[in-house]
Amino acid sequence: MNSQEHYTPPHIVKMAREVLGGIDLDPCSSDLANRVVRASVHITSQQDGIKSAWRKQFWNQGVSVWCNPPGSRHIKPSLPMQFWEKLCKEVAKGNVSHALYLAYSLEQLQQCQKAGYPPMAQFPLCIPRRRIAFIDMDGNEQKSPTHGNVIVYIPGMIDNTEGFKRVFSQLGYVKV
Template identity: 80%
Template structure:
């Protein structure tokens, strides 16, 4: 894949298994992955997931009983849609937390630039939440299941408490990956 500034040829960039294992250690179970695929969910193992054909931005994020869910969110990229898909998923996540639908969540921002974008768009700043800036750029998985070259920019993983707060576990687990701000 050819990388350009903050983008790549495909919107799809799946999370490597070791990061999902870290996420599972913080969230325990992953109830929902709102921006996934059949291939990605083989690693994530969310109880429920939405694919690009069933847009997670427009769907409910609660479980069938209406109780809060734990969420893993690694949104697809898109610079051609305004606001961008990552910012739309961030907004949806913040709204769902505010409505009490999320127990807690992890959001993987493909680019550190998203820290700025969400502020400019008027959404709650990612930096107000606990976050991890990995020491190394994340080598994502492509649509064929192969590890990609690392992107040309840094990534960030944000922990969003909802009805549960496992910030201490987030700090302990993700400190192995990089700098954690709580």
């Protein structure tokens, strides 16, 4: 696949909805991806979820966020790291009630430390037993996932760490 777009499989989105109690915002989405995610509000690449205000633009209180950023090797820092930094800043501002971040690669655990971002490993996380077979832009499951993944739970105003552990332990090892 030549695209940066790697959509989340429906069974993982369902798990995310269960932990978050629904998804208010997907800041790095598309109209196609949101057919599965069903976020109340989604921000497309044209709208730029990194530069957009997450709280003031949409709600008067914190939002539950699902974040599966597009990959990019040509932008420094990478788009996933830019979305990680934005998510951490929005949590710190009190704009996010709680969130889930899907890192396409276990290497992101290392990258966020090198770049000075809050380490993903300080939060509850799930390392799936198998690589996630993302969905391509045509709606087909990718045949050969190239990276191991990690799903990070970021508590904000709401802390559902126990729910994260219960739900995502079905997918793989959960560290809280």
